[in-house]
Amino acid sequence: MTAEYVGLGGWTPDALAVPGEVRPVVVAPDPVLSRPGPEVDPTSDEVVRLAADLVATMRISPGCVGLAAPQVGVSAQVFAVDVTGHPKAATVHGTFVLCNAKVVEASRWKAGREGCMSVPDLTGDVKRAGRLVVEAVLPGTGEPVRLVTDAFEARAxxxxxDHCAGLLFLDRVASAHAVYQRKVYL
Incomplete structure (x- = not known):
């Protein structure tokens, strides 16, 4: 099912009104990845620029469905997501950026394989909620939103x-037996 920014008030990345710049992605064990980020003022120019940069960086990165501020070296609670076209996606809200997001409901827990641009050589099995309700604030407008989603978008x-809280997927795997070398396709 494709949703038309349900819960996002018609917000799109174009609402940021600034062009995004591609930033380098940091990799573990960079300390910014293990430090909880502070909440942000979603209307500040810095956060609006960061949001645009997250979208730009995510869009040029093959296979990337989400990118958080710590992954570009900024300790802050801001992230972008877009699972459009992913075969495991059911509900799809398109490209969006959220600030200060909090999970308010989580159910239908299921293990699934995850990878991460900041952990480029590994994947792992992580148990996540398959149905999720998140409350957050939109960058630029500061408008509060309540996002209801499921399946792969909920996982993303x-x-x-977790990135905004200083956690990697490796912190969520049940054991070392649930971590795998990433396959490289030539």
């Missing part, structure tokens, strides 16, 4: 919220 949101 939880992965990015």
């Amino acid at each position: 949101l939880q992965h990015e919220i």
